[in-house]
Amino acid sequence: METRDEELILRLREVLAQAPPGAAELEELARVDPADLAAAARQLEDGQTVLLLKSMPEDVSAEVLAHLDEDVREPVLELLTPREIADVVEEMDSDDAADVLSELEEDKAGEVVDLLGAEDREEMARLLAFPEDSAGGIMQLEVVAVRDHRNVARTEQKIRELYGEVKEDFYYVYVVDRDQRLVGRIPLPRLILAKPETSVRDIMEDTPWAQAEMDQQEVAQLFQKYDILSLPVVDREHHLIGRITVDDIVDVIQEEAEEDYASLAGTGEEEFLEPSVLRRAAIRLPWLVTGLAGGVLSALVLSRFEANLRDVIALAFFVPVITAMGGNVAIQSSAVMVRGLATGEIDARDAISRLAREVGVSVITGVVCAALIFTVAWLWSGDFRLGTVVGASMMCVVLISTSVGALVPLALDRAHIDPALATGPFVTTSNDILGILIYLSLATWLFSTP
Amino acid sequence: METRDEELILRLREVLAQAPPGAAELEELARVDPADLAAAARQLEDGQTVLLLKSMPEDVSAEVLAHLDEDVREPVLELLTPREIADVVEEMDSDDAADVLSELEEDKAGEVVDLLGAEDREEMARLLAFPEDSAGGIMQLEVVAVRDHRNVARTEQKIRELYGEVKEDFYYVYVVDRDQRLVGRIPLPRLILAKPETSVRDIMEDTPWAQAEMDQQEVAQLFQKYDILSLPVVDREHHLIGRITVDDIVDVIQEEAEEDYASLAGTGEEEFLEPSVLRRAAIRLPWLVTGLAGGVLSALVLSRFEANLRDVIALAFFVPVITAMGGNVAIQSSAVMVRGLATGEIDARDAISRLAREVGVSVITGVVCAALIFTVAWLWSGDFRLGTVVGASMMCVVLISTSVGALVPLALDRAHIDPALATGPFVTTSNDILGILIYLSLATWLFSTP
Numbered sequence: 001m002e003t004r005d006e007e008l009i010l011r012l013r014e015v016l017a018q019a020p021p022g023a024a025e026l027e028e029l030a031r032v033d034p035a036d037l038a039a040a041a042r043q044l045e046d047g048q049t050v051l052l053l054k055s056m057p058e059d060v061s062a063e064v065l066a067h068l069d070e071d072v073r074e075p076v077l078e079l080l081t082p083r084e085i086a087d088v089v090e091e092m093d094s095d096d097a098a099d100v101l102s103e104l105e106e107d108k109a110g111e112v113v114d115l116l117g118a119e120d121r122e123e124m125a126r127l128l129a130f131p132e133d134s135a136g137g138i139m140q141l142e143v144v145a146v147r148d149h150r151n152v153a154r155t156e157q158k159i160r161e162l163y164g165e166v167k168e169d170f171y172y173v174y175v176v177d178r179d180q181r182l183v184g185r186i187p188l189p190r191l192i193l194a195k196p197e198t199s200v201r202d203i204m205e206d207t208p209w210a211q212a213e214m215d216q217q218e219v220a221q222l223f224q225k226y227d228i229l230s231l232p233v234v235d236r237e238h239h240l241i242g243r244i245t246v247d248d249i250v251d252v253i254q255e256e257a258e259e260d261y262a263s264l265a266g267t268g269e270e271e272f273l274e275p276s277v278l279r280r281a282a283i284r285l286p287w288l289v290t291g292l293a294g295g296v297l298s299a300l301v302l303s304r305f306e307a308n309l310r311d312v313i314a315l316a317f318f319v320p321v322i323t324a325m326g327g328n329v330a331i332q333s334s335a336v337m338v339r340g341l342a343t344g345e346i347d348a349r350d351a352i353s354r355l356a357r358e359v360g361v362s363v364i365t366g367v368v369c370a371a372l373i374f375t376v377a378w379l380w381s382g383d384f385r386l387g388t389v390v391g392a393s394m395m396c397v398v399l400i401s402t403s404v405g406a407l408v409p410l411a412l413d414r415a416h417i418d419p420a421l422a423t424g425p426f427v428t429t430s431n432d433i434l435g436i437l438i439y440l441s442l443a444t445w446l447f448s449t450p
Numbered sequence: 451m452e453t454r455d456e457e458l459i460l461r462l463r464e465v466l467a468q469a470p471p472g473a474a475e476l477e478e479l480a481r482v483d484p485a486d487l488a489a490a491a492r493q494l495e496d497g498q499t500v501l502l503l504k505s506m507p508e509d510v511s512a513e514v515l516a517h518l519d520e521d522v523r524e525p526v527l528e529l530l531t532p533r534e535i536a537d538v539v540e541e542m543d544s545d546d547a548a549d550v551l552s553e554l555e556e557d558k559a560g561e562v563v564d565l566l567g568a569e570d571r572e573e574m575a576r577l578l579a580f581p582e583d584s585a586g587g588i589m590q591l592e593v594v595a596v597r598d599h600r601n602v603a604r605t606e607q608k609i610r611e612l613y614g615e616v617k618e619d620f621y622y623v624y625v626v627d628r629d630q631r632l633v634g635r636i637p638l639p640r641l642i643l644a645k646p647e648t649s650v651r652d653i654m655e656d657t658p659w660a661q662a663e664m665d666q667q668e669v670a671q672l673f674q675k676y677d678i679l680s681l682p683v684v685d686r687e688h689h690l691i692g693r694i695t696v697d698d699i700v701d702v703i704q705e706e707a708e709e710d711y712a713s714l715a716g717t718g719e720e721e722f723l724e725p726s727v728l729r730r731a732a733i734r735l736p737w738l739v740t741g742l743a744g745g746v747l748s749a750l751v752l753s754r755f756e757a758n759l760r761d762v763i764a765l766a767f768f769v770p771v772i773t774a775m776g777g778n779v780a781i782q783s784s785a786v787m788v789r790g791l792a793t794g795e796i797d798a799r800d801a802i803s804r805l806a807r808e809v810g811v812s813v814i815t816g817v818v819c820a821a822l823i824f825t826v827a828w829l830w831s832g833d834f835r836l837g838t839v840v841g842a843s844m845m846c847v848v849l850i851s852t853s854v855g856a857l858v859p860l861a862l863d864r865a866h867i868d869p870a871l872a873t874g875p876f877v878t879t880s881n882d883i884l885g886i887l888i889y890l891s892l893a894t895w896l897f898s899t900p
Contacts, residue, residue, distance in 0.1 A: 033656065035676045067677075160643055170639055171621050171679065188638045189620055193610055206483065224704070226485045227517075227697035229621065229679055246696050247677035253700060254674070257707035258789065264714050265785030265873075266778055272789055277807055281814035284782050291778050292819055295771025296826055302767040309766060313759055316766040317752040320882060321745025323770050324777075328716055328741045328875075332734050335715030339708065339722055357727055364731035369742055376746055423715075425778075432770060 008036055009043045016048045016055075026055050034063030041068060046075045054084065062091035065100065071273040074103055082108060086115035095140035095248065098127040135219050136212035138252065139233040139242035144170040146200065148183055153196035155186075171229045174240055175204045182209055182232050182240040209234050212241065216252050221344045223249045260338055264331070264423040266291075287425045294429025298323070298436050305440040308447060314381050315443050318373075318390045319436060325369060326397045326435035327428050330405030333358045334422045337409040341419050351410045355403070362402030370395035389446050393439040400438070401431050458482065459490045466498045466505075476505050484513030491518060496525045504534065512541035515550065521723040524553055532558060536565035545590035545698065548577040585669050586662035588702065589683045589692035594620040596650065598633055603646035605636075621679045624690055625654045632659055632682050632690040659684050662691065666702050671794045673699045710788055714781070714873040716741075737875045744879025748773070748886050755890040758897060764831050765893055768823075768840045769886060775819060776847045776885035777878050780855030783808045784872045787859040791869050801860045805853070812852030820845040839896050843889040850888070851881050 015025040029037070029052075037056075041049045041064070049068075053061045053076070065073065065088055077085065077100065085104070089097045089112060101109045101124060113121055123141055130136030144163050146155050159173065172185040184204035194203050209232045210219050222231060223246055233242045255269075262269035266287040274280050302309070302319065309316050337354065340346030346354055374391025378384055408427055409419035421427075465475040479487070479502075487506075491499045491514070499518075503511045503526070515523065515538055527535065527550065535554070539547045539562060551559045551574060563571055573591055580586030594613050596605050609623065622635040634654035644653050659682045660669050672681060673696060683692040705719070712719035716737040724730050752759070752769070759766050787804065790796030796804055824841025828834055858877055859869035871877075 033658075033676065039675060067675075156642060163643070169637070187619070188642065192606060192638065192642065193613070208483075223697075224700055225489060225517075226483065229696065246679065246700070247674075250674055250696070250700060250703060253703055254707070254793070257704070257711065261707065261711050261714065261785065261789060264711065265781050267782050267785065271786060272793075272795070275807075277810035278814065280807070281811045281818075284779075284811065284815055285818060287782070288775065288778055288815055288819055289822070291774055292771065292822055295768075295774050296823075298770040298774075299767035302770070303764070306763055309763055310760075313756055314753070316759060316769070317749035318745075319766070319770060320748040320752070320773050320886065321742065323774070324741055324745050324748075324879070324882060325738065327774075327777075328738055329734075331715050332717050332737070335711065335717065336721060339711060343704070343722075345722070357725075357730070360727040361731045361734065364728065365734055365738055368731075368735060369738055372739070372742055373746075429774070432774060436770065 005036070005040060008032065009040045012037075012040055012044060012052065013048070016044075016051050021051070021055050030056055030060050034060055035067045037064045038067030038069075038072075041076075042072055046079055049076050050079045053080070053088065058087055058091045061088050062096075066092055066096040069273065070103065071275065073100070077104060082111035082115055086112045090116060090120055093140050093142055094123050094127055094242075095138060098124060102128065102132070130212060133216045134212065135210040135214040135216065135231075135233050135244060136242070138216055138219070138248050139212070139244045141242045142170075143174060143232070143240065143243040144172075145174045145176050145180075145240055148175045148177055148200055148204070150200050151196070152191060152194045152198045152200070152203070155200055156191065156196075169245070172207070172232075174207070174232050174243070175200055176240050180240055181238045182207070182234050185232070207232060210244065211236065217256055217342065218344070219244060220249050220252045220256070224253075256342060259418075260342055260420045260423075263420040264335060264338075266425055290425040291429055294425070294432055297429075297433050301433060301436050301440070305444065308440060308444055312383075312386065312443070312447060314383070314386055315389070315440070318377060319439070321373065322390070322393055322397055322435045322439045323432040325394060326401040326431045329362065329365065329398050330401040330428060330431045331423060333362070333402045333405035334409050334427065337406050338419045338423060341409060341413050351414075355406055355410065358406035359399075359403055362399050365402070366395045366398035369398055385446055389439070389443045393435075393442050396438045396442070397435045400434065404431065404434075455486070455490060458486055459493045462487075462490055462494060462502065463498070466494075466501050471501070471505050480506055480510050484510055485517045487514045488517030488519075488522075491526075492522055496529055499526050500529045503530070503538065508537055508541045511538045512546075516542055516546040519723060520553065521725065523550070527554060532561035532565055536562045540566060540570055543590050543592055544573050544577055544692075545588060548574060552578065552582070580662060583666045584662065585660040585664040585666065585681075585683050585694060586692070588666055588669070588698050589662070589694045591692045592620075593624060593682070593690065593693040594622075595624045595626050595630075595690055598625045598627055598650055598654070600650050601646070602641060602644045602648045602650065602653070605650055606641065606646075619695070622657070622682075624657070624682050624693070625650055626690050630690055631688045632657070632684050635682070657682060659688075660694065661686070667706055667792065668794070669694060670699050670702045670706070674703075706792060709868075710792055710870045710873075713870040714785060714788075716875055740875040741879055744875070744882055747879075747883050751883060751886050751890070755894065758890060758894055762833075762836065762893070762897060764833070764836055765839070765890070768827060769889065771823065772840070772843055772847055772885045772889045773882040775844060776851040776881045779812065779815065779848050780851040780878060780881045781873060783812070783852045783855035784859055784877065787856050788869045788873060791859060791863050801864075805856055805860065808856035809849075809853055812849050815852070816845045816848035819848055835896055839889070839893045843885075843892050846888050846892075847885045850884065854881065854884075 015021050015029060053065060089100055101112060104112065113124055144159060146158055171188055173188065173191060174182060175184045175186060177183050185207040186204050190203055208222050208226050210222065212233055212235055219231065230243045230245045232240055233244060235241050258272060259269045268283040271280055271283045337346065370391045373394045374387045377390040378387025408422040412421055413419045465471050465479060503515060539550055551562060554562065563574055594609060596608055622637055623641060624632060625634045625636065627633050635657040636654050640653055658672050658676050660672060662683055662685055669681065680693045680695045682690055683694060685691050708722060709719045718733040721730055721733045820841045823844045824837045827840040828837025858872040862871055863869045
């Protein structure tokens with residue numbers, strides 16, 4: 001593939017360099033898969049991409065614009081007039097069109113909407129009314145639906161009449177009753193393989209569905225559970241109002257995973273596509289400054305124990321290992337919970353048993369780590385008490401940090417806050433401080449007792 | 451949904467408790483979506499699930515078994531005889547069948563294969579020959595292909611003849627030439643909407659394809675780029691040998707993301723579905739022990755500087771913040787690289803520019819963090835030199851750790867090793883030690899100079 005991409009990029013630069021680009025060359029480019037053109041656009045200057053969009057037939061431009069990554073699309077949209085955007089948007093699937101509009105500054109989006117036909121305008125209003133991460137927010141209004149009383153021959157004919165013009169990317173024909181209520185679906189292959197006189201009712205099957213308000217993560221879980229290619233979306237009265245296609249769900253799954261990954265890494269998921277060094281730094285700094293503040297607090301705690309540290313300087317040597325391990329185990333247990341909640345593999349029902357399980361794990365890992373560090377500290381310093389302090393603190397730190405690490409995501413989830421925050425800087429730094437406190441308190445107690 | 455699941459679980463327990471289960475009840479259960487039965491099985495005892503599989507019609511059992519998560523499926527397979535497994539496997543899609551076989555102990559798998567029909571046996575051998583994470587390893591052999599010289603009417607008829615029996619989950623009809631070489635595809639909707647007399651050549655379109663050896667992550671990138679529902683797989687001579695469906699790709703994307711997430715969290719991705727507390731602990735311990743070893747090394751380094759610490763005990767107070775920040779910035783830059791490489795958004799071509807960008811980011815974040823900690827340390831201790839040491843070390847640590855954090859994944863990728871290892875315990879602990887070394891060396895140098 002690589003080489004083919006390279007060639008396409010060169011070809012594009014070449015053709016777009018001519019003013020005006022040759023008709024023959026443009027026709028040739030119009031036959032390239034829009035996804036390839038969109039991928040190549042990443043390597044072009046924004047001006048060239050704009051020229052490409054203006055020179056392609058509108059349906060092709062629509063496809064290309066729909067395939068552009070957000071970070072490439074935004075500057076390009078800024079260079080297009082509302083009129084030009086409106087012409088392309090009218091060719092787009094409603095969900096892609098809504099995405100584009102939501103990326104424009106408010107007033108410009110308004111101008112574009114005003115330029116749309118009455119029907120499109122009304123559709124956009126309907127779609128943009130749903131929260132971005134709800135089933136309604138990611139659905140498209142283009143859906144192929146037939147009545148339940150027909151037979152296969154009539155149905156196929158109806159489909160040709162009604163949908164001969166629409167983009168040809170439907171896999172299920174949804175079946176509705178007189179009042180447009182969803183009653184089932186027919187997979188296209190079954191329709192083709194069925195005898196013409198068969199009635200729709202005999203070959204239709206139940207279909208999972210999503211209410212427009214459902215969260216996109218739950219929607220993704222439905223796709224994964226049922227291995228479906230598209231999911232019908234219904235309103236509260238179960239009227240069929242749209243559908244979600246699997247290619248959008250693939251993006252949702254990627255997006256949700258990136259978000260959790262980013263907060264575990266201590267940055268924002270928006271950074272992954274951010275070209276500007278300055279903005280990247282800005283995204284990371286909040287995490288780092290929180291960490292810094294935590295570090296200063298640790299320093300304060302340490303200073304409170306200055307006397308002990310002076311008496312037994314070796315105590316200081318083990319501060320890093322105590323804090324590091326506290327952080328490590330907390331991250332492990334938080335991460336397991338966060339992913340479990342994200343994939344729906346953990347839910348409220350078994351939260352308690354999961355918590356118990358984490359405590360169980362922490363006992364085992366705690367004993368192992370404590371035994372190891374006790375031995376090392378004892379043999380090294382020849383001071384049994386030091387070994388005891390370090391070992392015992394390690395045990396406490398692992399137990400507490402693991403439990404806290406597991407508890408916080410569950411608590412956040414219960415409070416309808418994103419559990420991934422638990423793997424953020426706040427929780428992790430608090431763990432460091434907690435660790436030092438336990439360690440030095442134990443030390444003071446043990447060393448002050450003769 | 452929740453409540454519906456609950457009801458199903460209760461119903462299953464009830465029906466399976468009867469010996470033998472009533473025919474009527476079983477028929478009713480056989481009409482439930484196999485995906486729902488598989489989900490419910492998570493809450494059943496293994497024995498009950500086995501009974502369910504034995505009591506359902508084989509095609510239903512095949513679907514249920516295919517939908518079971520690996521951790522639920524393995525114990526169930528152990529309770530089934532080779533004969534029983536073979537009967538179900540024969541009903542499965544080839545890719546699911548291969549998955550099941552690969553989960554059995556070798557000798558049992560052998561017995562099952564021997565019980566299969568000659569054709570199935572040969573198919574399994576062919577599929578299992580490919581690496582698990584290659585296009586060939588995740589493809590299925592069931593694919594609907596037609597010759598390029600026919601017209602639409604003949605083609606639809608052919609499909610009815612040839613594929614009337616196969617599971618009805620195809621979306622594209624692939625087009626091959628006389629020698630079975632892939633030449634294009636026809637989306638089913640287009641076939642339905644086309645006039646009967648149209649020739650296949652006139653409505654077929656180009657299709658992306660994967661060679662059997664291609665890595666599954668690249669395959670996933672093709673699906674995301676082209677928004678396709680299935681991808682044809684070809685051998686070196688471009689013969690059509692199978693296809694990959696999008697529902698399997700959804701799992702691949704999830705899986706790859708989980709792996710990266712797990713190694714960032716310091717555990718194995720296999721833990722996410724591991725019920726046993728003991729095994730969970732076993733998965734985490736390698737990470738923790740490595741961290742422990744790193745901690746001991748830090749302690750050693752600190753002890754080398756015992757004299758300085760005694761003179762200026764305050765130096766010890768800032769050890770945690772230095773190590774913590776080193777770890778934080780390293781993780782940030784590694785993570786950005788790892789995800790970029792995983793999604794194909796970064797490739798060899800722009801590795802250098804990405805590295806430069808990270809250095810740029812580290813300069814900004816370094817200056818900010820250094821300035822802050824310098825001020826705090828200075829004002830607090832009233833010792834300008836201490837402030838300078840802490841600030842300067844912070845600057846160096848951020849610069850070096852960020853660069854190392856960004857470099858390692860790129861290097862691993864270049865060496866065809868999983869870049870995610872960079873976010874593992876080894877790299878992160880080395881960062882801690884490096885930080886302490888820089889900090890205390892600077893300290894010695896500055897405090898020893900009058």
